[in-house]
Amino acid sequence: MMAASSSRLPASHDVNATWEVLGPGIDQIMTRLREGMNNADYMKLYTLAYNHCTSSRMGSGSSDLGSLGGSVGSKSGANLVGAELYNCLIQYFQSHLADVRKGAEGLAEEPLLKYYGAEWDRYTTGAQYVNRLLAYLNRHWVKREKDEGRKHVYTVYILALVQWKEHMFKHVQNKGRLVNALLRQIERQRNGEVIESSLVKNVVDSLVSLGLDEADTNRQNLDVYKHEFEKPFLEATELYYQAESDAFVAQNSVTDYMKKAEARIKEEEDRVELYLHSTTRAKLVNCCDNTLVRRHAGILWDEFQTLLDLEKADDLYRIYTLMSRIVEGLEPLRQKFEAHVKRVGLAAVEKVAAGGGGGDGAADAGPGATATATAAAAMEPNAYVGALLDAHRTNLDTVNASFRGEAGFLAALDKACRDFVNRNKATGASTSKSPELLAKHADALLKKSNRTTAEASLEDALSDVMVVFKYIEDKDVFQKFYSKMLAKRLVNFASASDDAEANMISRLKEACGYEYTTKLQRMFTDMGLSKELNDSFREAMAKTHDKAELDVDFYALVLANGFWPLQAPTTDFSIPTELLPTYERFQRYYAAKHSGRKLTWLWQLSKNEVKANYLAQKYQFGTSTFQTAVLLQFNQTDALTADELRTATGLNDATLKPVLAMLAKAKVLLHEADSDTYTLNTSFKSKKIRVNLNLPVKAEQKAESTEVMKTVDEDRRLLLQATIVRIMKARKQLRHANLIQEVVAQVSARFQPKVPDVKKAIDQLIDKEYLERVEGQKDMYSYLA
Incomplete structure (x- = not known):
């Protein structure tokens, strides 16, 4: 209850009489707030303060303030009254805080924090009520003084904080007593003990509140918090983790230390949320990064290779996240990763080279050119590309899973892959071998004879081809080989799927541009035009010739010169009489349809099916046109010499010899080693009805x-x-x-x-x-x- 019992208010201009009533009321608010105050008494105090501040008398208007904590001196003038009341308030706060300060004597550690926190809460709560009670003093006298440039004049609540800072905090903080108590609590928590986090937060928040901008008290700063608490806190944090990390590393594995460091950094980040100011986060994190990561970066970098070798995905992610916290942390990891990828890729190719036929000889031969040539010759394209892809895929998974697809590690992966894809055990010093093997692999995928790749997975297989293609340096070599093999697939009608062929060309076009695939696309155009040409030729011949005359089933591919990687024949050739009429009919038809164009017949690429009527079993021989020309000579006789066959076919020796050798090897013709005569084998037998004699020659x-x-x-x-x-x-x-x-x-x-x-x-x-x-x-x- 109010200490003043008189219902009559004192004279408004009499500050002493006013303070005799107002002072005890303010003291009750500041010290016995829980006892409460009825509304009538509160309004009496409010009115008393209002009446005093609005009273006007000479010599009580404008005022100056002395030093911080001093009283206000009056100047002459007729204006609002307030200086004397303001001085009384200062004296009250100082007296009150002297009593509060006595209660903190002899206290330390947690008891000191509890006392300080409880008194801070009571003091600031009471000050807020007093601030509202003296609202008219704030709005008029204080505002007028501040507008006129008076320094050290504050609103009532800010005045209360200034007094607490000068007459409570500075005494309790003497020699760092209060902050040391805070740091001790934080250290206990770091050691695993349970502390009262709200107590620490309350005291830390008080330090933030005491940061007052002397130039503008409406604005706070963090000077008290930073100078008195944050600086020693960061120093203590650094010392604590230096000692702990050194001791832990000496007694535990590097992977265990990474887990420890990771957990400690998380704890410190959570500590900011618990009771620190948000501006401390960056400094605290930087302190932890320097102490827990940078100081031990050497052992982490050294451990990285072991983790890569053991494929420890979780630990790799852990070391990546830790080292990414410092500027220089990741680059050594990237360099080690690049060397690792290159080493894995080279080992994968070497393993395939050693495992494939002829590879062992290469491995035993040492590092010389002969060994490399042997390995390259023995390398099977599908196995080779598979080894490259496995090395790339494994390390790409590591980048995505453990390094979160970070650009630097992707660049290191690409650089290493580019290196081992182009220069390895199979290629030696030549950068043209890899594109050749890749083109052969793509050729195998796109052929009809490909039984291993299901249609659904062909899309993925072509994607894999493009993965390796990305790293090929000599893309022009790949283009040449791919173009050559595509031409063969189209000419021999050996493509597994036109859609797959178009898909692959589209991928190459996307990777290298329109010009790179111009000729490839033109090949498909020619195939379509050839079909139309052959259909119209058949229709025209059917109208002008009897069916008996058209006894040869004929299909010609007319291909634009300059777009197809095909060579003109290197030998003369006499067309067999059995094929000559069809040949001449097509020549005349094409000349009439396209005047001015000249056809160059690529007989070395033509193929036929020949029926063997001389055997009990009606076999069908798949032959080249040159083989057909040789076999048709045996319609007149069963035995012919090489010279006779050369004369009859017009073929030169370089072409005729491999043809005869293949027919003799298949035992369609019989040839004795010391004889120049080739005899038709009338006892020829085969398990297959359709016998393919048109096999590629390795020398070719x-x-x-x-x-x-x-x-x-x-x-x-x-x-x-x-x-x-x-x-x-x-x-x-x-x-x-x-x-x-x-x-x-x-x-x-x-x-x-x-x-x-x-x-x-x-x-x-x-x-x-x-x-x-x-x-x-x-x-x-x-x-x-």
Whole structure:
């Protein structure tokens, strides 16, 4: 209840009389708030304060403030009253806090925090009520003083905080007593003890509240919190974790330490949410990163390779997340990962090379060129590509699962894959072997004879081809081999699916651009046009010839020269009389339909089906046209010499010998080693009714690879020259080093050019007078229009 019993209010201008009533009321609010105060008494106090502040008398208006905690001195003037009341309030707070301060004497650790926190709560709650009680003092006298630039004048609540800071906090905090008690509680919690987190939070929040901006008391700062608490807190945190981490590392494994560090960092982040100010988070996290991660980065980097070898996905993710916390943490991991991927890829290829027929000889031969050539020759394309894909897939899974697809690790994976895909046990120093093997693998997938890949999974298999293709440096080599093999599949009607072929071309076009696949797409166009041409030819012949005349089932592919990687025949050829009428009819039909066009017949690529009527069993022989020409000669006689066959067919020795050798090997013709005569085998037998005699010759395959590489070299030479001319035409003049750099950059999407080759192309263009050296500047070239 109110201490003043008189119902009559004192004179409004008499500050002493006013404070005699107002002072005890304020003291009750500040010290005995729980006892309560009825509304009438509260309004009496409010009215008393209001009347005093609105009274006007000479010499009580404008005022100055002395030093912090001092009283207000009056100046002459007729204005609002408030300085004396403000001074009384200051004196009350100081007196009150002196009593509060006595209660903290002799206290330390948790008891000190409990006392400080309880008194802070009571003091600030009471100050808020007093602030409302003296609202008119705030709105008028305090506002007027602040507007006139008076320093150290505050609203009542802020004044209460200023007084607490000066007359309570500074005394309790003397020699760090209060903050040390806080740090001790936090250390106990770090040691696993249960503490009263709300107590710590209450005291820390009080330090935040005491951060008052002297220039603008409406704005808080964190000076008290930062200087008195945050700085020693971070120092204590660093010392604590230095000692703990050093001791833990000395007695435990690196993986256990990573778990410990991970848990400690999480605890500290949670600690911010429990009782620290949010601005401390970044500093605390940085402190933990330096102490728990950076100080022990060396052992973490060293452990990384072991985790990779053991495929410890969880621990790899753990080390990744820890090392990503420091700027320099991930790069050493990326470098180790790149070396690991390269090592795994090379080992996978070497294992396949050693396991495949002939691979053991390569492995035993040592690191020389002979061993590499043997391994490359023995390498089966599907196994080779499978080994590359397995190495890539395993490490990509690691990047996605353990490194969360981080760009740096993906780049390291790509760099390592590019290295081992192009240079390994199978390829040796040549970068053309990998694209050749990949093209052969794609060829096997897209052939009708592919029984291992289901139609549903062919899409995935082609995606895998593109994974390896991405890393191929000499994409022009792949293009040449793929183009050659596609041509064979189309010419021999051996494609498993037109949709799959179109799908693959679409993928290549997306990866390398329209120009890369122009010829491939034109091949499909020619196949469609050929079908239309053959249909119209059959219809035309059916109208003008008897059925008996059309005794040969005939289909011709008419392919545009320049788009198909096909070579003209290297031998003369006499068309057998049995095929000649059909040949001539088609020639006349095509000439009439397309005047001015000339047909070049690629007999070496043509194939036939021949019925064997001379045997009891009616076999059908699948033959090349050259084999057909040889066999048809035996319609007149059962035995012929090589010379007679050469004369009859017109074939040269280089072509005829492999044909006769294949027919003799299949025992369709009989040939004695010391004889030049070939005899028709009238006792020929086979388990199959359809016998394929048109088998590839290994020597021809090897020569074909050599021929492809010759065309690659020629195309590269022309591409380099065209690129140089294009650059110089745009630049007019360019220095040697800059020209080399631009040429390499522009053609690297197709292949990795060698600097000597670029220099040679420049010299050739100078000889052709496309370029010239600028006089007086040896390293400067000028374009000649």
